[in-house]
Amino acid sequence: MLLKLERFFDRFSDIMGWIAGVLNLVMLANVFYDAIMRYFFKSGSIALQEMEWHLFAIVFLFGMAFTLKEDGHVRVDILYDQFSPKWKATVNIAGTLIFLIPLAVLIINGSIWFVKEAYEVHEVSGDPGGLTHRWLIKAVIPASFIFLTVSACGFIVRNINIFRGVEAPPEHHIEDDVL
Amino acid sequence: PADAAPKYRWKLAMTWPTNFPIFGDAVVKMADMVKEMSGGEMEIRIDSKNKHKAPFGVLDMVKAGQYEMGHSASYYWKGKDINTMPFTTMPFGMIAPEQYAWFYYGGGMELMREVYDKHGVYSFPGGNTSNQMGGWFQKEIKSLADLKGLKMRIPGFAGEVLSKLGVVVTNIPAGELYTALDRGTIDALEWVGPSLDLNMGFHKIAPNYYTGWHEPATELQFLVNQKKFDALPKHLQAIVETAMKFAAYDMYARSYNDSAVNWAKIEKEFPHIKIRTFPKEVIAAMKKVNNELLEATAAKDATFKKIYDSQKDYMKKVRKWTEISDYTYLKDNL
Amino acid sequence: MIGLVMFGVALVMLLIGFPVAFTFGGVAVFFGLFAEGTQIFALMPHRIWSIMNNTILMAIPLFIFMGIVLQKSKLAERLLESMGFLFGEVRGGIAISTVLVGALLAASTGVVGASVVAMGVISLPVMLKYNYNKKLAAGAICGAGTLGQIIPPSIILIILGDVFQEPVGDLFKAAFWPGLSLVLFYVTYIVIITWIKKDLAPPVRLDEMQGRKKQQILRALKAIVPPLVLIILVLGSILTGVATPTESSSVGGLGAIVLAAMYRQLSVKMVWESTLETIKISSMVFAILIGATAFSMVFTYTGGDWIVEDFMMSLPGEKWGFLILSMLVIMVLGFFIDFVEISYIVVPILAPIAANLGIDPIWYAILVAMNLQTSFLTPPFGFSLFYLKGVAPPEVRTTDIYAGVIPFIILQAIVLAVLVVFPQIFGFPAN
Ligand code: NA
Numbered sequence: 001m002l003l004k005l006e007r008f009f010d011r012f013s014d015i016m017g018w019i020a021g022v023l024n025l026v027m028l029a030n031v032f033y034d035a036i037m038r039y040f041f042k043s044g045s046i047a048l049q050e051m052e053w054h055l056f057a058i059v060f061l062f063g064m065a066f067t068l069k070e071d072g073h074v075r076v077d078i079l080y081d082q083f084s085p086k087w088k089a090t091v092n093i094a095g096t097l098i099f100l101i102p103l104a105v106l107i108i109n110g111s112i113w114f115v116k117e118a119y120e121v122h123e124v125s126g127d128p129g130g131l132t133h134r135w136l137i138k139a140v141i142p143a144s145f146i147f148l149t150v151s152a153c154g155f156i157v158r159n160i161n162i163f164r165g166v167e168a169p170p171e172h173h174i175e176d177d178v179l
Numbered sequence: 180p181a182d183a184a185p186k187y188r189w190k191l192a193m194t195w196p197t198n199f200p201i202f203g204d205a206v207v208k209m210a211d212m213v214k215e216m217s218g219g220e221m222e223i224r225i226d227s228k229n230k231h232k233a234p235f236g237v238l239d240m241v242k243a244g245q246y247e248m249g250h251s252a253s254y255y256w257k258g259k260d261i262n263t264m265p266f267t268t269m270p271f272g273m274i275a276p277e278q279y280a281w282f283y284y285g286g287g288m289e290l291m292r293e294v295y296d297k298h299g300v301y302s303f304p305g306g307n308t309s310n311q312m313g314g315w316f317q318k319e320i321k322s323l324a325d326l327k328g329l330k331m332r333i334p335g336f337a338g339e340v341l342s343k344l345g346v347v348v349t350n351i352p353a354g355e356l357y358t359a360l361d362r363g364t365i366d367a368l369e370w371v372g373p374s375l376d377l378n379m380g381f382h383k384i385a386p387n388y389y390t391g392w393h394e395p396a397t398e399l400q401f402l403v404n405q406k407k408f409d410a411l412p413k414h415l416q417a418i419v420e421t422a423m424k425f426a427a428y429d430m431y432a433r434s435y436n437d438s439a440v441n442w443a444k445i446e447k448e449f450p451h452i453k454i455r456t457f458p459k460e461v462i463a464a465m466k467k468v469n470n471e472l473l474e475a476t477a478a479k480d481a482t483f484k485k486i487y488d489s490q491k492d493y494m495k496k497v498r499k500w501t502e503i504s505d506y507t508y509l510k511d512n513l
Numbered sequence: 514m515i516g517l518v519m520f521g522v523a524l525v526m527l528l529i530g531f532p533v534a535f536t537f538g539g540v541a542v543f544f545g546l547f548a549e550g551t552q553i554f555a556l557m558p559h560r561i562w563s564i565m566n567n568t569i570l571m572a573i574p575l576f577i578f579m580g581i582v583l584q585k586s587k588l589a590e591r592l593l594e595s596m597g598f599l600f601g602e603v604r605g606g607i608a609i610s611t612v613l614v615g616a617l618l619a620a621s622t623g624v625v626g627a628s629v630v631a632m633g634v635i636s637l638p639v640m641l642k643y644n645y646n647k648k649l650a651a652g653a654i655c656g657a658g659t660l661g662q663i664i665p666p667s668i669i670l671i672i673l674g675d676v677f678q679e680p681v682g683d684l685f686k687a688a689f690w691p692g693l694s695l696v697l698f699y700v701t702y703i704v705i706i707t708w709i710k711k712d713l714a715p716p717v718r719l720d721e722m723q724g725r726k727k728q729q730i731l732r733a734l735k736a737i738v739p740p741l742v743l744i745i746l747v748l749g750s751i752l753t754g755v756a757t758p759t760e761s762s763s764v765g766g767l768g769a770i771v772l773a774a775m776y777r778q779l780s781v782k783m784v785w786e787s788t789l790e791t792i793k794i795s796s797m798v799f800a801i802l803i804g805a806t807a808f809s810m811v812f813t814y815t816g817g818d819w820i821v822e823d824f825m826m827s828l829p830g831e832k833w834g835f836l837i838l839s840m841l842v843i844m845v846l847g848f849f850i851d852f853v854e855i856s857y858i859v860v861p862i863l864a865p866i867a868a869n870l871g872i873d874p875i876w877y878a879i880l881v882a883m884n885l886q887t888s889f890l891t892p893p894f895g896f897s898l899f900y901l902k903g904v905a906p907p908e909v910r911t912t913d914i915y916a917g918v919i920p921f922i923i924l925q926a927i928v929l930a931v932l933v934v935f936p937q938i939f940g941f942p943a944n
């Protein structure tokens with residue numbers, strides 16, 4: 001049951017990674033295109049220039065959920081490495097409940113007004129030809145922390161499974177792909 | 180007694196960094212005056228953008244009550260509310276003395292009140308930079324054709340005017356501006372005037388310094404949360420208002436002085452810098468586009484039309500007097 | 514007072530091993546709630562927003578992507594191996610190459626997160642493959658990756674230009690020689706230490722069995738060409754004005770894809786894996802920035818900035834005493850707080866004192882910049898250390914990285930001391 005639940009959460013985080021991954025490539029093309037158009041064709045659009053950082057923001061904000069699932073957030077491992085799998089699972093469960101989720105909840109709660117205000121006044125970019133509907137990109141802040149919280153639930157479930165011994169502790173590291 | 184603990188502790192968020200000359204000094208002056216005039220009853224803590232990290236979130240933070248006060252510029256909120264734009268300065272608009280006359284005796288304050296009431300804040304004049312420069316250009320602009328394809332960093336409404344004339348308006352973060360202008364990533368940029376441009380070092384890499392057209396009288400603003408202000412006792416309200424007005428006036432004098440002093444320095448140390456004015460043809464085209472854009476906005480928004488008309492009518496009246504007094508005097512005595 | 518306690522608590526909590534980003538953020542939550550209530554966290558969206566639209570930071574994912582594509586297509590590996598080979602009998606050739614490539618990256622951008630991670634992805638696996646000492650490898654990467662802050666263009670110098678109210682261009686010029694001497698010191702150090710301790714870095718020999726030496730050299734030269742072209746493209750796009758330093762990262766990213774194609778290493782799978790890897794690493798970096806901004810928000814809003822300010826005010830009013838003490842204080846603060854906070858909280862207090870003492874502001878700004886870039890390397894809160902750990906294989910422990918950077922920190926202190934005592938060497942007015 002818990003293993004099934006874990007797979008559900010993992011799927012969710014993978015989708016976040018998929019979105020961020022696609023947008024990362026789009027951003028690469030966008031930045032390059034803007035530079036080339038300006039230099040060689042003496043033309044440019046503020047909307048496209050703004051699109052660059054909109055994409056950039058979504059990439060790293062949505063990516064946080066995926067990175068948590070991949071256990072890619074860096075730790076100080078001086079003591080952590082010495083812990084048994086059960087202890088590691090305990091640290092992860094406690095840390096997620098005490099640190100991560102409260103932080104996410106406070107940020108989500110704190111950004112509701114921020115987004116609502118932009119929505120109500122129909123905020124747009126202040127620059128000529130800039131992007132409209134600014135509340136959408138502002139809403140990425142609470143959205144990304146909601147997604148992070150969902151991923152954090154999956155992280156807890158996985159660590160419960162590890163604690164119970166029904167799942168092997170992670171041996172696969174993101175660095176294995178890099179190497 | 181002056182050394183008693185203050186009964187009112189306010190916080191002010193400003194758009195500028197710590198120790199920012201002129202703009203930041205005006206804020207410090209205001210806060211110091213409030214403390215002294217109130218005999219220590221009221222204190223205002225100033226948070227720079229380095230502390231709150233939200234230079235363009237000042238209106239939001241004052242509106243939400245996270246800060247009682249703010250110091251910024253009204254046209255930064257153009258994207259939130261187009262009607263805030265005219266309270267800073269307008270291209271081909273009034274010069275500083277004319278604009279102050281409009282604010283205090285020509286209906287400007289009332290209109291500003293009307294616009295900002297919607298946001299639950301009061302806005303007050305916050306200091307004037309006086310006429311800003313048109314920017315640093317690598318090449319001389321000899322005709323309208325020279326604007327076509329010109330890559331320039333010029334934000335906001337002025338950027339919109341130039342983009343209609345074929346300028347490639349480019350957003351570049353402040354930290355990369357120097358490199359961008361130096362290497363030709365952009366051909367021109369607009370900053371403030373000698374008072375603040377000197378530290379950016381643009382005079383070392385671009386020889387043409389154009390006179391201004393787009394910000395003849397940039398007025399900063401003090402923002403005050405309405406609920407917080409209304410809750411102050413009457414005498415403290417008067418003190419805060421007086422301090423803001425004094426600080427604004429003081430900043431205008433200070434900007435004028437610093438521009439003069441810094442320009443003298445640039446002229447002496449960098450004699451190759453040429454002060455240039457845009458050709459008549461270019462100015463005429465800018466004016467035409469500017470008017471078209473403003474008329475179009477006024478047609479869409481009744482409040483904007485009211486402000487635009489008020490400024491236009493007042494300028495007609497006040498410019499006559501400027502012409503008879505200052506203009507004639509300068510023309511005959513320069 | 515709360516600020517000081519916060520530091521202590523964060524330090525202890527970090528040791529437990531929960532991810533750094535959320536530990537910083539979580540500690541901020543507790544102290545923030547305790548001192549200010551939930552209201553203070555309504556400031557967080559503004560702080561995250563300012564990271565979102567800081568377009569200079571956009572170079573981080575793009576340069577990381579470039580690094581990973583180079584790494585996955587084995588082009589980077591060949592470059593470093595060949596350079597190690599070309600250095601011939603010089604031990605530590607790959608470490609030296611790492612420093613040189615790091616210096617080139619530094620000259621094209623000023624974003625430490627991007628260069629440390631890119632170098633970590635590119636050269637750490639190669640050095641480990643050739644049995645380099647883990648500590649030396651980690652130290653060289655962190656040291657070289659952090660050069661971006663002192664070799665212009667650099668974010669620290671831009672911020673200091675703002676704080677000191679000095680033209681950024683002047684600071685860029687002034688930082689050039691001090692930055693280059695750091696490179697020189699690093700290389701010299703690696704040459705000497707690997708010569709003394711022979712097992713630190715075995716020399717690289719590329720299949721000595723096949724072919725003659727001449728062919729080997731030719732092959733090595735061939736391997737150097739593609740990455741060199743890439744570096745020329747990135748730097749060239751900046752120097753010719755085609756791109757801003759930030760935009761040059763996209764030239765690097767696309768260039769890496771084109772090179773991979775030319776060397777028949779390109780596939781959809783490779784690009785997709787690279788972009789996912791980029792997401793993981795970039796999000797790791799930015800999560801730290803978000804956690805750290807929550808931490809510094811609570812620190813400053815509970816009066817931490819005033820504590821620091823009061824302390825700085827009590828520094829001596831005599832030139833040498835002030836110089837030495839202010840440098841020491843910045844270095845010690847650098848163990849705990851990041852350079853942006855130091856630049857804006859501490860430096861504005863020091864700058865006018867320095868000016869009063871007749872200290873050349875540009876020189877002093879460069880001293881501060883040198884000192885601040887060291888803060889990226891000093892344990893426990895050195896950002897470069899976190900970034901490298903984030904991409905290092907598990908056998909490279911945090912302790913390896915901590916120990917590995919110490920010699921490089923000492924080298925920086927030496928260069929700093931030389932800059933203080935003999936400013937004329939670097940083109941500053943003599944004392
Ligand atoms: Na750099």
Ligand code: NA
Pocket residue numbers: 847848849850887888889890891892893894895896
């Ligand atoms: Na540090």
